[in-house]
Amino acid sequence: MRRIAILGATGSIGKSALDVIARHPDRFEAYALTANTRAEELAELCRQFRPRLACIADPAAGPLLRKLLRDAGLKTEVLTGAESLVEAATRPDVDSVVASIVGAAGLSSSLAAAHAGKRILLANKEALVMAGPIFMDAVRSGGATLLPIDSEHNAIFQCLPPEGGSFRDRGVKKVLLTASGGPFRLRDRSTMHGITPEEACAHPNWVMGRKISVDSATMMNKGLEVVEAHWLFGATSSQIEVVIHPQSVIHSMVEYADASVIAQLGNPDMRTPIAQVLAYPERIDSGVRSLDLATIGTLTFERPDFKRFPALRIAYDALAHGGTAPAVMNAANEVAVAAFLDRRLPFLQITTIIEETINRLGALPLQSLDDVLAADLAAREHASQLISRVQLSAA
Numbered sequence: 001m002r003r004i005a006i007l008g009a010t011g012s013i014g015k016s017a018l019d020v021i022a023r024h025p026d027r028f029e030a031y032a033l034t035a036n037t038r039a040e041e042l043a044e045l046c047r048q049f050r051p052r053l054a055c056i057a058d059p060a061a062g063p064l065l066r067k068l069l070r071d072a073g074l075k076t077e078v079l080t081g082a083e084s085l086v087e088a089a090t091r092p093d094v095d096s097v098v099a100s101i102v103g104a105a106g107l108s109s110s111l112a113a114a115h116a117g118k119r120i121l122l123a124n125k126e127a128l129v130m131a132g133p134i135f136m137d138a139v140r141s142g143g144a145t146l147l148p149i150d151s152e153h154n155a156i157f158q159c160l161p162p163e164g165g166s167f168r169d170r171g172v173k174k175v176l177l178t179a180s181g182g183p184f185r186l187r188d189r190s191t192m193h194g195i196t197p198e199e200a201c202a203h204p205n206w207v208m209g210r211k212i213s214v215d216s217a218t219m220m221n222k223g224l225e226v227v228e229a230h231w232l233f234g235a236t237s238s239q240i241e242v243v244i245h246p247q248s249v250i251h252s253m254v255e256y257a258d259a260s261v262i263a264q265l266g267n268p269d270m271r272t273p274i275a276q277v278l279a280y281p282e283r284i285d286s287g288v289r290s291l292d293l294a295t296i297g298t299l300t301f302e303r304p305d306f307k308r309f310p311a312l313r314i315a316y317d318a319l320a321h322g323g324t325a326p327a328v329m330n331a332a333n334e335v336a337v338a339a340f341l342d343r344r345l346p347f348l349q350i351t352t353i354i355e356e357t358i359n360r361l362g363a364l365p366l367q368s369l370d371d372v373l374a375a376d377l378a379a380r381e382h383a384s385q386l387i388s389r390v391q392l393s394a395a
């Protein structure tokens, strides 16, 4: 029986993970569930899964969560505040941690799980983008196991040979990250000014949280994934190629020295990679229907357009600059996406804000978590100032 902590249980990934867990009550126990503010959603999940621990980051939501659980006759222990997420991630009884909080808010708990030597099932790509070397050091020194949930990285993980070592030692030439191209793949940039949050969140293939949906629309999601692939697999930027594949059936590929290309395919449903890492190295039912290739008929591929979607170029540049540049990029993106979702920033300005913030703050050496947090804070402040100026000039 694996005892699982789900950080971000009320989100899209959290709920998909609980769906898989519910199919295998003999294998998995949802030991701890966490949320940010949504006490009612968390209480409903507690009624269903009866975890031993429920944590809510917003202290103001604690009394409501306690009342709802008391009314339901549950004995679930309730903790509140950001530090309660770290408690959920590090409890000695917890074996695996599904790290599915969105954004930088997930860093401290994911990192704590690494230090505590847990099996980390990582969806929270932003943690790795911000703090790649620190995070990977914590995984090594804590004796943790890091398994990727992100569908592309999970596909690469499945296509790589099981034994470790450098790409050269393993005969790997490069990884090919597939990208759907998002909802605006075919849209002319000159028509993108008035794009609304509703349009940006309407992804053609995947149902996801709002932040990652906007990241997919700008293609910053693929940019974040390039950095994520660098840290997870030790690939250099020239060993990471992005290919647009609108059907989202091939989730990514690995090319070997002999020009063999191994791909992982499946319907676009996050329960597949979640089930793969939950049960690894075994295989279990995920609830996802079988792939019907004859009905799909055609799989197509295109090169990414770096001019219409500058976010991808910005991410490759940030990876090349190294140091704190990816943390600055991530923070500026989070602030700009939040402003876009609040209708305070036009869609096309998201990447402008990110690029201007990186140009202003540059890349400083990254040696400690403090360096990461300082870069994150400075980028948030600078991006917010830039957004205020955009709003003033629009008024």
Ligand SMILES: NC(=O)c1ccc[n+]([C@@H]2O[C@H](COP(=O)([O-])OP(=O)(O)OC[C@H]3O[C@@H](n4cnc5c(N)ncnc54)[C@H](OP(=O)(O)O)[C@@H]3O)[C@@H](O)[C@H]2O)c1
Residues within 6 Å of the ligand: 007, 008, 009, 010, 011, 012, 013, 014, 034, 035, 036, 037, 038, 039, 041, 057, 085, 100, 101, 102, 103, 105, 123, 124, 125, 126, 149, 150, 151, 206, 207, 208, 209, 210, 211, 212, 270
């Ligand atoms: N969705 C996908 O298909 C998908 C695919 C690949 C990777 N990912 C990655 O997985 C992560 C989660 O994505 P998602 O789409 O599941 O997001 P989501 O639906 O927005 O859910 C986010 C979760 O994080 C919690 N949360 C948000 N801010 C928090 C904070 N400050 N402190 C503590 N908890 C907080 C939310 O709690 P409340 O409900 O209380 O707000 C919710 O449980 C992201 O890093 C994303 O890039 C997602």
